[in-house]
Amino acid sequence: MIEIEEGSGNVYSDLGMTDADEMRVKAQLAGKIGEIIKARRWTQQRASEVLGISQPKLSQLLRGQFRGISEAKMLELLARLGRNVQIVVGPPRRSTKAGRVEVVFAA
Template sequence: MIEIEETSGNVYADLQLADAEAMYVKARLASKIGDIIRHRHLTQQRAAEILGIPQPKLSGLLRGQFRGGNPPTN
């Protein structure tokens, strides 16, 4: 029989990872940025220029590679 466990809504907290809340917020923010990029039909290069970050950094963010990094400040 398969056991089904109810989630808290935060997969990082469910996995008991350090900084779970911060990771959850970063994941939601990255998802929203991706949504806006698609909605505005931007290339990653153009979106990176608008955000003031290198395109490879944006690519990583959109793929969920943001652990331990802080957002850039202007």
């Protein structure tokens, strides 16, 4: 019988990566960048020109290879795609646990 374990919702954390939260956020941002490019039916070459990054770098980002790209750079790319980017710092948590970083995409 195959044993099934329920995931935490963060595959990077489930894999034991120390930067799991950062990787999850980057994956979400990269996914949104890819979604916008696809919706506009742009080639990677066209998108890379608008974004100001090389086509190979964009290709890596869209394939989930984004270790060399900061979250700030990804937010800049979303702004170049015409998206409003807001960073909201919420009230402190009541518990002693650390706060969390999450990405919320508004409609």
